[in-house]
Amino acid sequence: MSHLLEVKNLVTRFYTEDGIVHAVNGISYTLDEGESMAIVGESGSGKSVSVLSVMGLIPSPPGKVEAGEVILNGRDLLKLSPEEMRHIRGKEIAMVFQDPMTSLNPVLTIGRQMTEGIELHLGLSKEEASQRAAEMLSLVGIPNAEDRLNDYPHQFSGGQRQRIGIAMALSCNPTILIADEPTTALDVTIQAQIIDLVKKLKEQLGMAIIWITHDLGVVAGLVEKVAVMYAGFIVEMGSVHDVYKDTSHPYTLGLLESIPKIDSKEKRRLIPIPGLPPDLLKEPTQCPFAPRCRYAIDKCWEENPPLVAIAPNHTAACWRAEEIHEGLRIDLPAGEPA
Amino acid sequence: MTAYIVRRLLILPVILIGVSLLLFAMLQVLGPVERSALYVRDIPHTEGAIQAIIRRYGLDEPFFVQYWHWMVGREDPETGEIVGGILRGDLGFSRTGREPVIDLLKRRLPPTLELALWSMIPIVGIGIWLGIQAALNHNKPIDQAARVFAILGYSFPTFVFGLLVLLVFYARLDWFQPGRLSTQFSQEILKPGFTQYTKLVTIDALLNLRFDIFLDALRHLVLPVITLSYLSWALLLKVTRSSMLEALRQDYVLTARAKGLSERVVINRHVLKNALIPVATIAGSTVASLLNGVVITETIFDYPGLGSAAAAAALSLDVLTMLGYALFTAVLFVVVNLIVDVMYAVLDPRVRLE
Ligand SMILES: Nc1ncnc2c1ncn2[C@@H]1O[C@H](COP(=O)(O)OP(=O)(O)O)[C@@H](O)[C@H]1O
Ligand SMILES: [Mg+2]
Numbered sequence: 001m002s003h004l005l006e007v008k009n010l011v012t013r014f015y016t017e018d019g020i021v022h023a024v025n026g027i028s029y030t031l032d033e034g035e036s037m038a039i040v041g042e043s044g045s046g047k048s049v050s051v052l053s054v055m056g057l058i059p060s061p062p063g064k065v066e067a068g069e070v071i072l073n074g075r076d077l078l079k080l081s082p083e084e085m086r087h088i089r090g091k092e093i094a095m096v097f098q099d100p101m102t103s104l105n106p107v108l109t110i111g112r113q114m115t116e117g118i119e120l121h122l123g124l125s126k127e128e129a130s131q132r133a134a135e136m137l138s139l140v141g142i143p144n145a146e147d148r149l150n151d152y153p154h155q156f157s158g159g160q161r162q163r164i165g166i167a168m169a170l171s172c173n174p175t176i177l178i179a180d181e182p183t184t185a186l187d188v189t190i191q192a193q194i195i196d197l198v199k200k201l202k203e204q205l206g207m208a209i210i211w212i213t214h215d216l217g218v219v220a221g222l223v224e225k226v227a228v229m230y231a232g233f234i235v236e237m238g239s240v241h242d243v244y245k246d247t248s249h250p251y252t253l254g255l256l257e258s259i260p261k262i263d264s265k266e267k268r269r270l271i272p273i274p275g276l277p278p279d280l281l282k283e284p285t286q287c288p289f290a291p292r293c294r295y296a297i298d299k300c301w302e303e304n305p306p307l308v309a310i311a312p313n314h315t316a317a318c319w320r321a322e323e324i325h326e327g328l329r330i331d332l333p334a335g336e337p338a
Numbered sequence: 339m340t341a342y343i344v345r346r347l348l349i350l351p352v353i354l355i356g357v358s359l360l361l362f363a364m365l366q367v368l369g370p371v372e373r374s375a376l377y378v379r380d381i382p383h384t385e386g387a388i389q390a391i392i393r394r395y396g397l398d399e400p401f402f403v404q405y406w407h408w409m410v411g412r413e414d415p416e417t418g419e420i421v422g423g424i425l426r427g428d429l430g431f432s433r434t435g436r437e438p439v440i441d442l443l444k445r446r447l448p449p450t451l452e453l454a455l456w457s458m459i460p461i462v463g464i465g466i467w468l469g470i471q472a473a474l475n476h477n478k479p480i481d482q483a484a485r486v487f488a489i490l491g492y493s494f495p496t497f498v499f500g501l502l503v504l505l506v507f508y509a510r511l512d513w514f515q516p517g518r519l520s521t522q523f524s525q526e527i528l529k530p531g532f533t534q535y536t537k538l539v540t541i542d543a544l545l546n547l548r549f550d551i552f553l554d555a556l557r558h559l560v561l562p563v564i565t566l567s568y569l570s571w572a573l574l575l576k577v578t579r580s581s582m583l584e585a586l587r588q589d590y591v592l593t594a595r596a597k598g599l600s601e602r603v604v605i606n607r608h609v610l611k612n613a614l615i616p617v618a619t620i621a622g623s624t625v626a627s628l629l630n631g632v633v634i635t636e637t638i639f640d641y642p643g644l645g646s647a648a649a650a651a652a653l654s655l656d657v658l659t660m661l662g663y664a665l666f667t668a669v670l671f672v673v674v675n676l677i678v679d680v681m682y683a684v685l686d687p688r689v690r691l692e
Contacts, residue, residue: 057595090598097596102589107611107687116607117597152687168597 002074003030004208005054005176010068012046012053015061019281023049025232026068028307031176036202036209038219040255041229044277047212050229051178055095056085072176091121094169098181100161104153110137111149114168121172136167139204140197159190163197170205178210183218195222216255220244228252231278231288234307238314248316248325250295287319294330295320342683346676357668358424361661362405368657370397376430376657395422424665430658434650439662442647448537449518450632450643455538456559457567457628465571466617469578473613474605476583484575491572496631500565500638507561514561516640523551558641566635570624578617585613615685622671622678629667 008028014021024046031037039047052058053065056077070077077088089095097103105113114133118124124132130149137145140163142156153161162182169177179198183191199222202209213219219226219240226243228236228251236249247253254273275292278284287293290300299319307317310325318324365373374391392398394414396407411423422428429439437445472484507513519527519539526532527539532551534542540559543552585591586609594608595601632645640646644663651659683689 055596057592086598086600088598089596095593095596097589097593099589103593105590105594105608105612107615107685108607109687116599116603120598154688165593168593 003071004033004035004073005031006069006071007050007054008069008071010050010053010070011066012049012058012063013066014063021280022282022284023063023232023280024053025284027227027229027232027234029227029234029237031208031210033175034202034206034208035225036211036223037225037227038211038213038216038223039227039229040213040216040219042255042273042277043214044280045229046232046280047214047229048180049232051095051180051210051212055089055093055178056080056082057089087121090117090169090174091172092174093176093178094172094174096162096165096169096177096179096182099185100158100165100182101185103165104161106153109150109152110156110164114149114164114171117168118171132171133167136171137164139170139201140164140167142167158186159193162186162190162194166194166198166201170201170207173205174207176208176210178212180212181214182211184214191218195219198222216244216252228255231280231284233284233288233304233317234315235289235318236316237307238311242311242314246311246314246325248310248314248321249289249318250293250320250324251289252316253324253329254292287317295324295328339683342689343680346679350672350676353672354669357672358409358665359405361664361668362408363401365657365661366401366404373397429662429665432651432656432659432662434654434656434659435647439659442659443644443662443666446642446644446647449539449641450636450645452538452540453559453562453566453632453636453641453643454628456540456563457570460563460567461571461574461624464567465574466578466614468571469575469617470582470610470613472575472579473582473586481579484579488572488575488579491568492576494568496565496569496634497638499568500561500635503561503565504638514557516558516561516638518555518558518642519551520554520558523554527551562635562639562641565638566628566631569631570627573620573627574617574624577620578613581616582609582613585609588612611685615682618678618681618685621681622675625674626671629670 007030009026010024010028011026012024014023027046027050029037039050041047049058049063053068054070054077058065065078068078072088072092077085080088104110111130111133114136115126115129118129118132119126122129122132133149134145137148142148142160142163148156153164156164165182166177166179177198183194186194195218198209198211201207209223211219211223216226224239226236226238226240227234228243228249230251236243236247236252238246242248243252244256247256251273258272273292278288278291284304286302287296287300287304290296293300295318297319303319305317305319305321307315308321310316310321316325320328370392371388374388374395374397394416396404396412399407407422409423409425411420411426411428413419414421420426422430427440429443431437432439432442435442468480468484468487472481475481504516508516518524527534527542532542532546532548535545536542539555540552543549543555591604591608594604599607629645632643633649634645635641636643636645637649644666648660648663650656651663
């Protein structure tokens with residue numbers, strides 16, 4: 001069976017004054033119809049750049065998608081003309097962004113911002129588009145949707161604005177919704193509401209989802225598959241269960257340890273991964289995580305491990321992945337209980 | 339929105355009273371005797387004559403009484419005739435213009451207006467347009483050139499730039515002349531065959547279908563317009579460019595692109611609307627710098643407008659003419675700022691509701 005979206009060996013770099021930023025270094029993944037996956041990783045790991053490359057939205061200069069294929073329904077998006085790509089964006093693949101306070105245009109009404117995409121992609125008249133926009137707003141839980149089309153973004157709360165962003169993205173029935181840290185800027189209770197909303201919408205509308213987050217904790221109930229990114233590489237990928245319970249990469253372990261466990265009785269302190277984030281200006285030749293890794297062996301400093309299968313549909317890029325998968329755990333230095 | 343405009347309009351008289359009070363207070367720095375000299379053409383030779391003038395115009399009365407009379411006029415105790423009163427249009431007599439100040443202002447306004455209107459073409463056309471293009475082509479040659487232009491325009495004082503222009507195009511190349519019209523045409527526009535509809539020569543010439551006069555007027559306008567507009571468009575270019583760059587960086591632009599909108603729609607609908615808000619707010623200071631500019635520009639190019647009248651008045655300490663000019667510019671400035679505020683509210687919905 002062919003996949004809905006297939007990303008193969010995607011490489012994206014930025015040519016800046018300081019040097020070449022190796023933002024995405026040959027990542028591959030697939031997404032099936034109606035499937036949802038999460039891309040997790042600390043900030044700066046290349047999550048946004050990887051999806052913006054798929055959308056054809058890398059600012060150029062300085063950015064450039066150097067290699068790879070992005071195959072959607074059999075067509076390589078990287079080979080499309082800008083004009084053809086416009087018909088994919090917003091129509092086939094739609095996107096929701098991180099900060100709802102800045103990602104809506106402050107001087108245009110919500111109605112205008114919603115209908116412009118609907119008119120463009122669905123070919124509806126102004127009135128029909130407004131009606132569709134109002135329906136979408138009610139669907140995401142904005143009361144009095146019809147009246148509120150004439151309001152401006154600043155007349156809505158942060159959570160409402162993100163609902164509007166989601167309504168806007170879903171208004172043209174995309175097959176894929178990409179959400180780039182859509183809850184990071186919101187407070188915890190609102191975060192949960194937005195995630196519940198997207199779960200509900202996914203059941204109703206059936207779109208596939210790529211959900212980017214730097215917090216492994218929030219996505220467990222939402223997605224089936226998780227890709228963990230570090231320094232522009234996918235370092236571990238598998239089902240939620242695989243990645244959470246049969247963790248095979250030290251970086252993933254580190255991320256899991258850094259989640260505050262609200263429900264568990266033994267309250268642990270949030271443990272950040274020690275060390276500095278990687279320098280993306282360097283051409284990666286060793287394992288990029290080695291400097292921060294408590295499992296690092298000599299080989300890690302010499303050769304960058306490839307992403308290989310540990311179990312069916314579970315891959316990891318670590319020379320000691322087998323051992324870690326089998327349960328090798330090196331205790332944390334001084335993770336004293338609070 | 340309407341409420342906002344009404345509120346702004348209600349503040350207008352308050353500001354105008356404040357402005358007039360300020361100007362009047364500045365005049366009070368002079369004592370009654372010195373001020374009495376403003377009202378006569380010959381120096382009075384007797385003590386009594388000066389006292390008579392002071393009494394006639396009430397120059398020794400309390401501040402607010404004088405202010406009141408200055409505003410609405412005062413009955414001459416001897417003749418019963420009402421004298422003064424800027425609200426009545428009596429701004430006194432202009433020594434340098436040899437006519438009532440109000441007549442001088444009325445006569446000199448149209449040429450300055452014409453100069454300012456023509457200056458809007460390079461100010462908006464070059465300043466805003468080039469600013470937009472520079473930002474859209476960030477770090478490309480057009481952007482670099484625009485930046486150099488802006489810095490030059492910025493660092494050149496008007497009078498230096500004006501004199502340079504005069505030296506090159508008038509003295510050396512002899513392409514353009516100073517003044518407002520060639521002698522031959524300045525007679526002609528006063529003749530009955532030529533109707534002065536607007537008193538703006540270029541427009542009147544077109545309305546009279548006299549293209550020769552139009553071109554002649556235009557030729558006289560070129561140098562002052564370049565000189566006057568340079569500083570302003572340099573500022574506008576700078577502001578437009580940086581506010582465009584700022585707007586282009588915003589998240590909502592990425593959102594717009596992610597919708598699949600064409601680049602033209604993204605720029606025109608999403609970027610420009612935001613980028614022009616700061617540009618509109620400096621339109622007020624542009625008018626201010628034009629008003630400063632006309633004094634020097636008109637003097638350099640011997641252009642018979644308000645600015646050169648003000649310069650002449652200043653040079654011979656013609657206080658009443660200067661006061662008239664100051665009043666005029668102050669009122670103009672207040673009105674322009676009102677328009678800018680309203681424009682601001684039209685452009686930015688966040689202002690409307692505060
Ligand atoms: N426009 C750009 N110019 C230069 N470098 C960029 C640009 N956009 C992103 N990068 C770099 O690419 C790397 C990955 O960034 P990003 O994908 O935004 O990380 P995140 O995982 O937090 O979404 C970062 O090092 C960032 O500095
Ligand atoms: Mg990001």
